[in-house]
Amino acid sequence: MLTTERHQLILDLLKEKQSIKIQELVELTSASESTIRRDLTELEDLQKLERVFGGARRIAQNMPEPSLSDKAAKHLSEKLRIARYAASLVQTGDAIFIDAGTTTAQMIPLLKDKDVTVVTNGLSHLEALTEHGITAYLTGGFIKARTGALVGPQAIQSLESYRFDKSFLGVNGLHIDHGFTTPDPEEAAVKRRAGELAKSCYVLTDQSKYGQVSFAHIFNLSEAALIIDGLPEETVEEIERQTTIKVVTQ
Amino acid sequence: MLTTERHQLILDLLKEKQSIKIQELVELTSASESTIRRDLTELEDLQKLERVFGGARRIAQNMPEPSLSDKAAKHLSEKLRIARYAASLVQTGDAIFIDAGTTTAQMIPLLKDKDVTVVTNGLSHLEALTEHGITAYLTGGFIKARTGALVGPQAIQSLESYRFDKSFLGVNGLHIDHGFTTPDPEEAAVKRRAGELAKSCYVLTDQSKYGQVSFAHIFNLSEAALIIDGLPEETVEEIERQTTIKVVTQ
DNA sequence: TACAAAATCAATCATAATCTTTCATAAGCA
DNA sequence: TGCTTATGAAAGATTATGATTGATTTTGTA
Numbered sequence: 001m002l003t004t005e006r007h008q009l010i011l012d013l014l015k016e017k018q019s020i021k022i023q024e025l026v027e028l029t030s031a032s033e034s035t036i037r038r039d040l041t042e043l044e045d046l047q048k049l050e051r052v053f054g055g056a057r058r059i060a061q062n063m064p065e066p067s068l069s070d071k072a073a074k075h076l077s078e079k080l081r082i083a084r085y086a087a088s089l090v091q092t093g094d095a096i097f098i099d100a101g102t103t104t105a106q107m108i109p110l111l112k113d114k115d116v117t118v119v120t121n122g123l124s125h126l127e128a129l130t131e132h133g134i135t136a137y138l139t140g141g142f143i144k145a146r147t148g149a150l151v152g153p154q155a156i157q158s159l160e161s162y163r164f165d166k167s168f169l170g171v172n173g174l175h176i177d178h179g180f181t182t183p184d185p186e187e188a189a190v191k192r193r194a195g196e197l198a199k200s201c202y203v204l205t206d207q208s209k210y211g212q213v214s215f216a217h218i219f220n221l222s223e224a225a226l227i228i229d230g231l232p233e234e235t236v237e238e239i240e241r242q243t244t245i246k247v248v249t250q
Numbered sequence: 251m252l253t254t255e256r257h258q259l260i261l262d263l264l265k266e267k268q269s270i271k272i273q274e275l276v277e278l279t280s281a282s283e284s285t286i287r288r289d290l291t292e293l294e295d296l297q298k299l300e301r302v303f304g305g306a307r308r309i310a311q312n313m314p315e316p317s318l319s320d321k322a323a324k325h326l327s328e329k330l331r332i333a334r335y336a337a338s339l340v341q342t343g344d345a346i347f348i349d350a351g352t353t354t355a356q357m358i359p360l361l362k363d364k365d366v367t368v369v370t371n372g373l374s375h376l377e378a379l380t381e382h383g384i385t386a387y388l389t390g391g392f393i394k395a396r397t398g399a400l401v402g403p404q405a406i407q408s409l410e411s412y413r414f415d416k417s418f419l420g421v422n423g424l425h426i427d428h429g430f431t432t433p434d435p436e437e438a439a440v441k442r443r444a445g446e447l448a449k450s451c452y453v454l455t456d457q458s459k460y461g462q463v464s465f466a467h468i469f470n471l472s473e474a475a476l477i478i479d480g481l482p483e484e485t486v487e488e489i490e491r492q493t494t495i496k497v498v499t500q
Numbered sequence: 501t502a503c504a505a506a507a508t509c510a511a512t513c514a515t516a517a518t519c520t521t522t523c524a525t526a527a528g529c530a
Numbered sequence: 531t532g533c534t535t536a537t538g539a540a541a542g543a544t545t546a547t548g549a550t551t552g553a554t555t556t557t558g559t560a
Binding site: 304 | 546547548549555556
């Protein structure tokens with residue numbers, strides 16, 4: 001049986017069953033347990049399902065969207081890889097700031113059992129945070145409807161109540177000379193302060209942002225560690241001369 | 251049976267039954283008592299239910315899905331009448347605080363064309379606020395999963411950034427001697443401060459709360475105007491001797 | 501009210517099931 | 531052939547489960 005056939009079978013079954021056991025799939029496909037496990041892991045990376053102990057569960061598919069394009073899927077797994085590395089840096093008991101944004105959002109499910117305290121300015125993170133029982137505080141501020149981020153002087157004022165072990169920020173531009181940038185000046189201000197209030201500040205981004213310069217300057221490369229993926233090695237070396245960097249490859 | 255399947259089953263049952271015994275679940279799932287206990291403990295940690303001796307109980311968050319009962323509907327129209335009067339007090343250009351809660355929520359659509367600035371600590375208000383294009387600020391703070399309210403010192407600290415023309419608060423208890431009360435001390439503290447920071451403070455409640463005393467004291471009757479509905483006239487007169495009051499009848 | 505019996509509870513332990521990692525083999529392809 | 535990818539199997543770690551114990555709470559009865 002072809003790999004893609006198994007994948008399709010699994011997804012079809014989950015359209016009807018809400019959840020399914022690995023053993024059932026082993027019998028249905030007469031593939032080995034290992035293979036089914038790999039299938040489930042891959043489908044989870046594509047956010048087609050959620051793995052649970054003993055099987056898999058249908059993910060909230062309130063989006064009537066068809067399947068993701070290959071490019072988007074690749075982007076997604078890239079974000080996931082970055083998020084996985086970022087989450088691995090978080091230790092039990094840490095107090096962390098998680099910036100609004102889709103890349104940082106991927107981190108949240110991975111923090112479930114770390115007993116962390118999370119502060120965020122991202123309204124869209126709330127559902128995942130409460131869903132996974134993570135202790136969470138929200139900054140105040142003006143609600144930027146488009147991004148669901150809380151910004152403005154009140155957001156920054158809110159931040160002053162906290163000190164973080166680690167801050168995880170998303171950015172739109174990453175440039176050797178111009179540092180980290182993002183389109184919105186108010187969001188940039190929040191990111192900047194969140195970074196300053198942390199012992200360690202990490203910027204999460206994918207390689208498509210390298211060389212880009214967006215409108216609002218956050219801070220320079222040397223003021224944060226960078227978690228990125230997929231850059232050619234000579235580029236990495238060039239950046240490493242100017243900043244602390246972490247690179248997750250493959 | 252998968253762990254998540256049991257969890258889902260339990261939650262589904264609680265959508266219809268309000269409470270359920272452990273022994274029932276043992277029979278339904280043919281899992282051991284220990285396992286069911288663990289399930290309930292985990293779901294309680296996620297604020298999905300409340301453990302009681304012998305079983306578990308639904309919490310306010312997961313209301314039963316089906317249409318509103320007649321009684322609840324009546325309750326709703328009562329809330330709506332109260333909200334309508336409250337909204338009629340709001341003038342163009344006002345800056346107001348709207349407390350978390352279902353009664354105050356009814357006000358939001360009625361503010362659409364008033365060009366108001368709203369500050370709220372209620373996460374569940376956000377959708378309506380953005381949908382109606384109302385300029386909104388959110389207080390920061392700890393997320394109380396059950397009510398979707400932001401509370402704690404950080405929430406109060408957030409409030410200090412603002413001054414309101416009017417504050418609209420919800421309460422659970424209303425008593426001649428014991429004033430306004432609500433079950434949660436942290437929410438009470440937020441309400442109190444929000445009231446203090448406004449030129450005028452209005453409390454919205456339905457007549458079922460009259461004579462009730464909840465745990466946490468907010469402030470006394472004389473410190474706010476009361477918007478209520480459906481009280482007998484002699485009761486109204488009795489209260490009017492002790493406080494400023496607005497009564498919306500029918 | 502007091503007291504005993506029954507039910508329920510939290511904590512612990514051993515076992516079974518499942519998971520991750522690793523390695524070796526097989527299959528597809530230039 | 532040489533290279534990549536998919537597969538299955540196995541070892542050791544992790545997690546879920548069911549049974550047991552003694553403590554706690556509720557219930558029944560006087």
